[in-house]
Amino acid sequence: MKHRTLSCDYGCPVEAAMQVIGGKWKSLILYHLHCNSIMRFNALQKAIQSINQRMLANQLRELEADKLVHRKVYPVVPPKVEYSLTELSKPLGEILLNLRDWGEYYTNALDKT
Amino acid sequence: MKHRTLSCDYGCPVEAAMQVIGGKWKSLILYHLHCNSIMRFNALQKAIQSINQRMLANQLRELEADKLVHRKVYPVVPPKVEYSLTELSKPLGEILLNLRDWGEYYTNALDKT
DNA sequence: CCGTATCCACTTTGATACTG
């Protein structure tokens, strides 16, 4: 579970980008945050169905450390925490939208063959 | 090294996309192929410095199986093999360009803090 | 030049149970 928070010795910026959005879940989390602006922990888990609590919490922590999600905690009972994109990750949200479209195009194209 | 070639039970297309470009190398390979149109095995290895032969061969095979790279073999000695994007992956190349720009923006922004 | 084969360490992910 060691997550190397960014040093700047990347060769190519593509590598840097993949480093922070790579893995099985991060791009999905960011994508859903982009579409919904603000989401609570539970909402994210419902949106991503197959993720479990441990992974969701885990990935959110890493994204937060990399300054790609903002975490707002309301000091109430029961707990309320809201997640959203940051200024850094907002442009990335747009790209993920394109990636989503390509993913659709791609799977459709595969189906036809 | 088990690579599940695509079935179509993805929830969200973002997931599908990440499935095929995920991992440490694939996005980089596709990015370089996008920039150079056609590249030989050696050229790719030089472009990506830190990758080793096994991984490069491996990832290229998977990308080929997923129809994201085209592999053209010239029956000559010494061997000559050219790799290029396919119709399916060309639009992806454009997206990787955007991802590259964001990666640059992101690392610069981090440096300033 | 363009790969394969083997072998192994590390990392990531998942199931389950528990908590303030």
Add this chain to the structure above:
DNA sequence: CAGTATCAAAGTGGATACGG
């Protein structure tokens, strides 16, 4: 509601040596 803790399984990546 929003998490942690623990344990185990699976996946991924790397070094090295060899081959047509």
